[in-house]
Amino acid sequence: MATVHVVPVNDLIEHDSSGGQDCVCGPTTEPVPGEDGSMGWLVSHHSLDGRELREQRR
Numbered sequence: 175m176a177t178v179h180v181v182p183v184n185d186l187i188e189h190d191s192s193g194g195q196d197c198v199c200g201p202t203t204e205p206v207p208g209e210d211g212s213m214g215w216l217v218s219h220h221s222l223d224g225r226e227l228r229e230q231r232r
């Protein structure tokens with residue numbers, strides 16, 4: 175299972191994208207289908223300065 179972290183750049187805090195999902199920002203984890211048919215996890219970290227983050231990968 176692949177885990178992809180989407181982390182806001184230049185955020186005010188350091189995000190833990192080392193593989194765990196216990197970042198201080200309380201990231202949203204959702205299952206996503208991989209290109210080879212397997213399932214992976216998309217971990218969307220939240221910016222703490224108010225910005226919204228959009229995943230644009232297709």
Ligand SMILES: [Zn+2]
Nearest residue numbers: 189197199219
């Ligand atoms: Zn985070």
